Amino acid sequence: MDTSDNILQQASPDLVRGSDTARPARAARLSPSFVSWLQAGPMMLVFLAFFLIPLVFVVIVSFWDYNEYQLLPAFSGRGYTDTFEGCIAQLPDLCTIAKTYLKTLKLCFLVWAITLFIGFWVAYFLAFHVKSKTWQMGLSLLCTIPFWTSNVIRMIAWIPLLGRNGLVNSGLMKTGLINQPVEWLLFSEFSVVLALVHLFTFFMVVPIFNSMIRIDKSLIEAAYDAGATGLQTLVNVVVPLAKPGIVIGSIFVITIVMGDFITIGVMGGQQIAAAGKIIETRVNALQFPAAAANAVILLVITFLIITMMSRIVDIKKEL
Amino acid sequence: MKEGRPRSFYVLAIFFAAYVLFLYGPMIAIYVLSFQGPQGGLTFPMNGVSTYWLTKLFQGTGIIDLGASFRRSLLLGVIVMAVTVVLSVAAGMAFRRKFRAQSILFYSAIASLIVPSIITSLGISLEFRIIDDLIKTHWNENFETSMGLLTSGLGAHLTWTLPFGLLIMFAIFNRFDPRLEEAARDLGATPWQAFRYVVLPIILPSVIGIGLFGFTLSWDELARSSQAIGAVNTLPLDLQGLTTTVTNPDIYALGTIISAVSFAVITLALGTIHMLNKRQAAKGSDAGKGLV
Numbered sequence: 001m002d003t004s005d006n007i008l009q010q011a012s013p014d015l016v017r018g019s020d021t022a023r024p025a026r027a028a029r030l031s032p033s034f035v036s037w038l039q040a041g042p043m044m045l046v047f048l049a050f051f052l053i054p055l056v057f058v059v060i061v062s063f064w065d066y067n068e069y070q071l072l073p074a075f076s077g078r079g080y081t082d083t084f085e086g087c088i089a090q091l092p093d094l095c096t097i098a099k100t101y102l103k104t105l106k107l108c109f110l111v112w113a114i115t116l117f118i119g120f121w122v123a124y125f126l127a128f129h130v131k132s133k134t135w136q137m138g139l140s141l142l143c144t145i146p147f148w149t150s151n152v153i154r155m156i157a158w159i160p161l162l163g164r165n166g167l168v169n170s171g172l173m174k175t176g177l178i179n180q181p182v183e184w185l186l187f188s189e190f191s192v193v194l195a196l197v198h199l200f201t202f203f204m205v206v207p208i209f210n211s212m213i214r215i216d217k218s219l220i221e222a223a224y225d226a227g228a229t230g231l232q233t234l235v236n237v238v239v240p241l242a243k244p245g246i247v248i249g250s251i252f253v254i255t256i257v258m259g260d261f262i263t264i265g266v267m268g269g270q271q272i273a274a275a276g277k278i279i280e281t282r283v284n285a286l287q288f289p290a291a292a293a294n295a296v297i298l299l300v301i302t303f304l305i306i307t308m309m310s311r312i313v314d315i316k317k318e319l
Numbered sequence: 320m321k322e323g324r325p326r327s328f329y330v331l332a333i334f335f336a337a338y339v340l341f342l343y344g345p346m347i348a349i350y351v352l353s354f355q356g357p358q359g360g361l362t363f364p365m366n367g368v369s370t371y372w373l374t375k376l377f378q379g380t381g382i383i384d385l386g387a388s389f390r391r392s393l394l395l396g397v398i399v400m401a402v403t404v405v406l407s408v409a410a411g412m413a414f415r416r417k418f419r420a421q422s423i424l425f426y427s428a429i430a431s432l433i434v435p436s437i438i439t440s441l442g443i444s445l446e447f448r449i450i451d452d453l454i455k456t457h458w459n460e461n462f463e464t465s466m467g468l469l470t471s472g473l474g475a476h477l478t479w480t481l482p483f484g485l486l487i488m489f490a491i492f493n494r495f496d497p498r499l500e501e502a503a504r505d506l507g508a509t510p511w512q513a514f515r516y517v518v519l520p521i522i523l524p525s526v527i528g529i530g531l532f533g534f535t536l537s538w539d540e541l542a543r544s545s546q547a548i549g550a551v552n553t554l555p556l557d558l559q560g561l562t563t564t565v566t567n568p569d570i571y572a573l574g575t576i577i578s579a580v581s582f583a584v585i586t587l588a589l590g591t592i593h594m595l596n597k598r599q600a601a602k603g604s605d606a607g608k609g610l611v
Contacts, residue, residue: 032416032418033418033419035413035510036413036416036418037413037418038409039409039410039412039413040409040410040413040414040418040420040421040424042405042406042409042410043406043407043409043410043424043428043481043485044410044420044423044424044427046406046474046477046478046481047424047427047428047431047478047481048427049474050439050443050471050474050475050477050478051427051430051431051434051439051442051478052427053442053446054439054441054442054443054445054446055434055438055439055442057442057445057446057449058438058441058442058445061445071448071452118338121331121334121335122334122335122338124331125331125332125334125335126335129324129327129328129331129332139335142339143338143339143342145582145585146342146343146346148535148539148581148585149346149535149539149577149578149581149582150538150539150541150555150558150574150577150578150581151539151541151555152541152555152558152559152562152574153346153349153558153574153577153578154345154346155562156349156562156570156571156574157345157346157348157349157574158345160345160348160349160352161344161345161348167348198341198342198345201338201342230327251433252433255433255434255435256435258435259434259435259436259437259438259542260435260542261437261542262541262542262545262559266559266562270563276435276437279437279438279441280437280545283441283444283546288445288448291441292441292445295437295438295441295442298435298437298438299434299435299438302433302434302435306433
C-alpha cells in the first residue's frame with residue numbers, strides 16, 4: 001500500500017478504508033500500479049532481455065547438436081554425453097569432468113574458508129574496536145577502494161612478488177633459507193587461491209560488517225556481565241547475530257569462485273582445469289552446446305549450494 | 320567493560336594492518352614497476368626510473384590499438400553509468416510501495432548478481448547468435464552480426480551494475496523519511512515536483528554513488544564482456560590478452576593507467592558527494608526564512 005495511504009489511515013481510518021475516491025484527486029491522475037510499472041519496467045526489461053532469456057537459451061542450446069562449424073538446432077544429448085565421456089567406463093577411476101569439478105570444489109572451499117576467517121576478523125575489528133564513526137568510515141573505504149580497480153591488474157600485481165625472480169624468492173635466497181627459487185609460488189594452485197582471496201575477501205567483509213554494526217552493543221556487555229568469557233560471547237552472541245552477513249558473504253564468494261575462469265587462467269598459467277575454464281575452452285572451440293551443457297551443470301551445482309545456504313537464513317529479509 | 324583498550328584490540332589492529340598491506344602491497348608494486356627504466360624487466364629491482372613504458376603505450380605497441388579500446392571502454396562506462404543511475408532510481412522509487420511482480424524483479428536482480436558471470440555472458444552470446452541466424456535466414460543473407468559494444472556488451476554490463484544500483488537504492492530508502500515527501504504533497508506539489516524538489520536533492524549524494532559504481536564496475540568488467548562484447552575489445556580484455564604474451568613492463572603501465580582512471584573517478588565522485596553533503600547541511604534547513 002502507498003505510504004501516503006498508511007499515514008492517512010492512521011490519522012482517520014474511515015477516510016481511506018476501502019475506497020480510492022478519498023484520495024486527493026490530483027495525486028491519482030495515474031493509477032499507482034501503473035506508475036510502479038513505469039518505474040520498475042525498464043529494469044525488468046533489461047533483466048528479461050539480458051539475463052532471463054539468455055539463461056533459457058543456455059538450457060535450450062545445451063540440448064542442441066553441433067559440428068565443427070555451427071550450431072544445429074536439433075534435439076541432441078551430445079553436449080552432455082561429450083562432457084561425461086568415459087565416466088562410467090572408467091569407474092572406479094574418476095573421469096576428467098569429475099576430477100575437474102572436485103578440483104573446483106576444493107579451490108572453492110579453500111578460498112571460502114580463508115576469506116571467511118579474514119573477513120570475519122576484519123569486520124569484527126571495524127565494527128567493535130573502532131569506536132569513532134569517522135575512523136570506521138575511513139578504514140572501510142580503505143578496504144573498498146581496491147575493489148574498484150581492475151581484477152586483472154590485481155592479479156598480475158602478484159607476478160613481481162611471486163615469480164621465479166620475484167621479491168619473495170630473492171628475499172628467501174638472500175637470507176639463505178633456500179638455494180634455488182621456489183617454483184610453486186606462481187602459476188600454481190597456491191597462486192590461484194592467493195589471488196582469489198586477495199580479490200574477493202571484500203565480498204565477505206562488507207556483509208559481515210553490515211550485520212555486526214546492527215548488533216546492539218549492550219548485548220555484548222550483558223554477556224560479559226553475566227560472566228561469559230570472550231570466547232563464549234563470540235560463539236553464543238556475536239556469531240549467531242552476524243550469521244546473515246556470513247551467509248550472504250559466503251554465497252558471493254562461493255558463486256564467484258565456482259564460475260571463475262579468469263583468475264584461474266591467469267594465475268594458474270592456463271594449466272589448471274576448473275568448471276569455468278571448461279566453458280571457456282568449449283566456447284573457444286565453437287562447441288556451443290557442450291559449453292551450454294557445462295554451464296547448466298555449473299548452474300545446477302551453484303543453485304544447490306545457494307539453496308543449502310539460504311536454508312540457514314532468509315536473504316530477502318536481511319537486505 | 321575494562322578501562323582502556325583490551326589486548327584483543329591490539330591483536331586485531333595488527334591483523335587489520337596486515338590485511339591492508341596484503342591488499343595494497345602487490346598493487347603498489349606494479350604501480351612502481353610501471354616506472355621502470357627502458358631496460359627494466361617484469362620484476363624488481365628497478366632498472367632506472369622513467370616514464371618510458373607509459374609513453375610507449377600511447378605511441379602504440381603495435382600489438383593492439385590501445386587508444387581505440389580506451390575510448391570504447393570510456394564510452395561504454397559512461398553509457399552504463401547513465402542507464403544504471405536512471406533505471407536504479409526509477410526502480411528504487413517503485414519499490415517504495417507494493418506492486419505486482421515486485422519479487423520477480425527483486426529475485427532477478429539477486430540472481431543476476433550471483434549466477435556465475437561466464438554463464439550470463441555465454442547466454443547473451445547465444446541469444447545474439449540465434450537472433451543473427453534468424454535475421455540471416457528471414458531478412459538479409461548478408462547480415463553480419465547484431466552483437467556489439469552497445470547492444471550485447473551494454474546488456475551484459477547492465478546485468479552486473481543494475482543489481483548493485485538497486486541494492487544501494489534500498490539502503491537509501493531505508494533511511495529516507497517519507498514524511499518529507501508527504502509534506503510536499505500536502506503543500507500541493509505534484510508527484511513529479513515532490514520528486515524533483517524534495518526527494519532527489521536528498522538522495523543525490525547516494526545517486527552519485529550509484530553512478531560511481533556503474534562506471535567503475537563497467538570500466539573494470541571482464542568476465543561478462545568476455546563472450547558478449549562481439550568482435551571488439553575493451554581495455555580489460557586487452558589487458559587480459561597481454562598477460563599471456565607480453566614480457567615487458569608495458570602491461571604494468573597499462574594497469575597503472577586503468578587504475579588511475581578508476582581512482583580519478585572515485586575521487587571525483589567522493590568529492591562531489593562530500594560537497595553535496597556539506598551544501599545540504601548548510602542550506603538544507605529553511606528555518607526562520609519565512610514562507611516562500
